[in-house]
Amino acid sequence: MTGIKFLAQQLNVSIGTVSRALNGKPDVSEDTRQRVIAAAAAMGYAPNQAGRSLRRGNTNAVGFMIELGSDTGRNNDNFFLGVFDGVQATLARHHLDLIVLPCPTDEDPTQYVQRMIARRLVDAMIISATHRKDTRIDVLRDARIPFITLGRSATPGTHPWIDLDFDGVARRAVDRLVAAGHRRIAVAVPSNDINLGFIFLDGYRNALAANGLSFEPELVFRVPSSEQGGYQLGHDLCAMANRPSAVVLNYELLALGLYRRLDESGLTPGIDLAVIGFREGPVSRFLSPTLTCFRLSLRDLGIALGEALLASIPAYADVYPQGIVRRIWPMELVPGESDRA
Template identity: 55%
Template sequence: MLNIKMLAKELGISIGTVSRALNGRPDVNAETRERVLKAADRLGYAPNQSGRSLRQGTTNAIGFMIQTGREAMGESDSFFMPLFNSVQTVLEEQGMDLIVLTCSTHQDPEAYLRRVVSRHIVDGLILSATLRVDPRITLLEKRNIPFVTLGRSESGRDHPWIDLDFEHFARSSVARLAELGHRRIAIAAPASDLNLGFVFVDTYRQALAEHGLAFDPRLVLRGIPTEEGGLEIGKAFLALEARPDAIILVNEVLALGFYRVLQDAGLMPGRDVAVIGFKESPQTRFLTPSLTAFRMSLHELGTELARTLLATMPAYMNAFPDQPRQRLWPMQMVHGESEGKARR
């Protein structure tokens, strides 16, 4: 691999001059700088990032921590890949790169993050899958490391976050089903300590009361966010003593398994059971009958995550002077045939 010493020898100038030219220092004249940059490009020179990081105290990289495994992520490629793309688009404008940090379901997320932090491989972090009490947030605050979370938590002081508006999702779903005459409304919530599950269930309970409907804890069904999870939830739904006439699914992929269970039992979504899913997705686009779900811009969400993080970092905050620190991400209900009127 061509190093800076070899590049200087090729050009017949000092290593110091080559280094200053590559780093855009003002004490190198324009002609020399252009000569160095052209030679570096022609010869395929790339700086040693590890050495540069040690000298500058930065890595010019941002880490996006996700938890892998179907139990944690479900079928979430259609969610995270657009986010990664738009986060990287913002970062590259600032000369930075995105590193996806994958924590398996067999690893402790806090221990994993401690290793990442100790290795100084990123300048800031985006955390997903936030827990109601999340020690990762406490860790990053103590270490004074810039970060933003995709999701809220009761941990932390006043850290930056963007969260999907699960309150709107739960409240508007209950309102729509009540408007259609449904009175016994179940929900499918996460089988984990994800904070979104607590927000979803709490708001669902409040929304029922607002419409004069009783809360029944037996109607809070839990499962993993996969098609198999939808199958299990569907079986539990049909096994309830007094079958509900509607269900709200906190993850859209659950609808794939849930539809199958209903159809195997000779029931039709929208006719016999009203179903509302969470997010429009490629996996559910061709369900029949069409699924009532919520629309959001993942491209804009990724862009805002990157901007929110950079706005907390001294080297970049001037580029994003009016960036909100905390924000609920809007969603719009898109009506499908699965929400059908109640049968009496």
């Protein structure tokens, strides 16, 4: 008899109350929720997920795909660890698990997704590092597997996504530099076709135009999104006869390599070259001079990502009624000393 009915009888509450408490619905008091959870654990009760499965009740697991070795994979800093924490916090409310799916460097990402689908490892997926045209989206849609993308794509169709405010960051960075008197502002964007690079570059161009400045193609630097890419950027900037007075970075780790290369050339960020970075990371806080950049909560982003995925699944519509989510995630400016030149 150790089921939801027996649990309700023991607690002297309705079956509906037990169900809502176990499924994290907001219309149950915290005291009742904790009583139900504690009693369920003591009785060894695990909810039957068949009626609330992501697809067909196969695994009760969500896969989060990252691309190892990708220069925009963000797997060499803490970005994904913070996001994973938030996603798992959301899934845990519904007794679901998160499985990280690392795509090897030498495997095509679309073929990797097809392989995961064929093996039925997970019931839903989160994919990141979206490209301008991302065939993974078509594959997941055709397979009728619930999914959400961390990043926008120009791929046709309707699907949920959450993306960082790359356009807004580029615009605010250029506006800030122009207000400080800069007129020749360089920008660093990814060296591949990841979509965030196109969005960031569009924001940069639009901000220049809004400030009455001309777009100069030679001030666009396409470099790998890594410390080495930042070093290459610094080398290219130092080699210019008519060096720009400022640069905007599209990736957090670029600042590390850039600072190193400028130091080797006897140049100082914030004095010889104004620098505005992208996301504030653990290492960037210790750069000297301090880096002007942008802040966000990775855990909150992960929580929102998990909730948006579940909101797209009919079985969870009563808990997350927002439907298909398409959201730009805001980022907060953190003033530093690197853009005072």
